[in-house]
Structures are given as structure tokens and as C-alpha cells.
Amino acid sequence: MIGCGALGRAIAKLVDAGRAGDTKILAVFDRNREKAYKLAEELSEKPKVVESVDDLLKMPEVDVVVEAASQEAVKQYARKVVDSGKNLVVLSVGALLDAELLKQLVELAKKRGKKVLIPSGAVAGVDGISSASIGEVKEILLVTHKSPKSLGEEAEEVEEPKVLFEGDALEAVKRFPRGLNVAATISLAGIGAEKTRVRVVLDPSVERTVHEIFVKGEFGELYIKASNVPTPENPRSSYLAALSVASLLKRLSQEVVVGA
Ligand SMILES: NC(=O)c1ccc[n+]([C@@H]2O[C@H](COP(=O)([O-])OP(=O)(O)OC[C@H]3O[C@@H](n4cnc5c(N)ncnc54)[C@H](O)[C@@H]3O)[C@@H](O)[C@H]2O)c1
Incomplete structure (x- = not known):
């Protein structure tokens, strides 16, 4: 280890x-x-x-x-x-x-x-994304809702959910190097970081980090939601x-x- x-x-x-x-x-x-x-x-x-x-x-x-x-x-x-x-x-x-x-x-x-x-x-459904990507995939979108606590010092004070980032997975991982590994995992399982879209929302109404993944392709559609309890020692890690x-x-x- x-x-x-x-x-x-x-x-x-x-x-x-x-x-x-x-x-x-x-x-x-x-x-x-x-x-x-x-x-x-x-x-x-x-x-x-x-x-x-x-x-x-x-x-x-x-x-x-x-x-x-x-x-x-x-x-x-x-x-x-x-x-x-x-x-x-x-x-x-x-x-x-x-x-x-x-x-x-x-x-x-x-x-x-x-x-x-x-x-x-910190996500589920990576198996489904891999399977889907053997065929043709039109779109993969990750929407991550983060609590102010999980963003730590990066969090600003907000009363309503606020979109902090919208872009591809490559940029997302640069912007959130510690808290968005799932964007990289999904990219590597699926259609690559440049084609994988990511939205990060700072959400004062959530206690947990919520990852939603939307996939559309030849196989049909996939929707996955993980609502994650943090580890006791690090609120960034699920x-x-x-x-x-x-x-x-x-x-x-x-x-x-x-x-x-
Ligand atoms: N794949 C995922 O879904 C996922 C989910 C959560 C966290 N993570 C990643 O897992 C990693 C660990 O997360 P954590 O919550 O345990 O972090 P943490 O900060 O609690 O612990 C990291 C530990 O690694 C040690 N460390 C860091 N860099 C080191 C180095 N170069 N050599 C030796 N030791 C080093 C630190 O001293 C620390 O004790 C982070 O990079 C985090 O982003 C991935």
C-alpha cells in the first residue's frame, strides 16, 4: 500500500x-x-x-x-x-x-x-460504460454535486446550487485534481477525456458527493447515480x-x- x-x-x-x-x-x-x-x-x-x-x-x-x-x-x-x-x-x-x-x-x-x-x-457503472463503448457511444456526461465541505478551502459561500465548472474531463481533472478522479475513470473506460463532458455543481443542500452519469449510444441509454458517504478522515474521498x-x-x- x-x-x-x-x-x-x-x-x-x-x-x-x-x-x-x-x-x-x-x-x-x-x-x-x-x-x-x-x-x-x-x-x-x-x-x-x-x-x-x-x-x-x-x-x-x-x-x-x-x-x-x-x-x-x-x-x-x-x-x-x-x-x-x-x-x-x-x-x-x-x-x-x-x-x-x-x-x-x-x-x-x-x-x-x-x-x-x-x-x-467513487462511482458505479464503469462496467456498463466499458460495454457501451465497445459499440458506438454518442455522449457521456458526468454531473457531480459537491457539498461545500467536500470542496474544503476551494468552496465559496453560496445559498443556491452554483455551477463551478462545465467542460471536458481533461480540464475538469486539472481544475479539481484531488476531487474528480471519477471523471478520469469514466474517460478511460469510455470515449476519452476530450469527449467526456463534465459539470461540477457546488450544492449547499447536499451532505454527500453525488455523481450522476448519463450515457447515450447504440446500446440505448444509461443513467447512474451514486450518493456517497465520505471517509471519516477526508471529506473529499468517498x-x-x-x-x-x-x-x-x-x-x-x-x-x-x-x-x-
Ligand atoms: N478513484 C477514485 O474514485 C478516488 C476517490 C477518492 C479519492 N481518490 C484519490 O485517492 C488518493 C488518496 O485519497 P485520500 O482521501 O486517502 O487522501 P489523503 O490525503 O487522506 O491521504 C493520502 C496519503 O498519501 C500520502 N502521499 C501523498 N503523496 C505521496 C507520495 N508522493 N509518496 C508517498 N506518500 C504520499 C500522504 O502523506 C497521505 O498520508 C487521492 O489522490 C485522491 O484524489 C480517488
């Missing part, structure tokens, strides 16, 4: 409670060492606290590295993780909209016979994102995989 913040902790606790199949957390890393030690201390099966990602990659028993840190961490470590022969789960998906980085990861994954896995994160990683890890250890 790289990153022992809100999501890293929530994922580790789900794994520790046996909710991610046979997966075990063998090692944790955070640039803030205290967070890594604190998390390791709280787990019943104590992982090793490593001092660097290089130390983590030297452990032959590690099959999968989960990034739950930041876009910067993906830029720093993703290539070396895959090149070391480990599978990589990426949560800071916005980083993968860098076409050059994505291309390099694809090449390394091919060379090493490994995978870069992107969980559905608990569903942690659950989606536990579910992905569980599916990796299962013989029969549903909704793959």
Missing part, C-alpha cells in the same frame, strides 16, 4: 477484516512515516512499514501495489512498480490522463506481463472508493469473477 491517508486506511482495514478475499497487506508506505506506523499498529496482521517504494518492490511476496496517495505519487512510482513486475492499482486516476505516462505504463505492463488496474472508485478497491482485490483472488 502506497499512501496511508483516508483511503489507504479504509482499504487496509477492510482487507484486515477479511473483506477482500485472500488478500493480505504485507507492507505499507507513506512519505509521512508516522501515518504508516500508525496504520500498521492498528491492523491485526501487522504489515511491514517500509522506508521507500524501492524497499516495497524488493519484496517478492508482494503481487499487487495499491496506490492511494496522490497524482504526484503515480507520476513518481507507477513506472517503477510495473517495471519491477508487480500489478498496480491506481486510485489517483487523474494522473493517467497524461497520455505519455499512460503509454509508458502500457509498454511496461506488456513487457512484464502485469496489469494496471483502475477500480470503479467510502465507496475504498470498498471498490477491496472488491477489486477480492475479485483478483476469486475463481469466478462477476462483473469483470
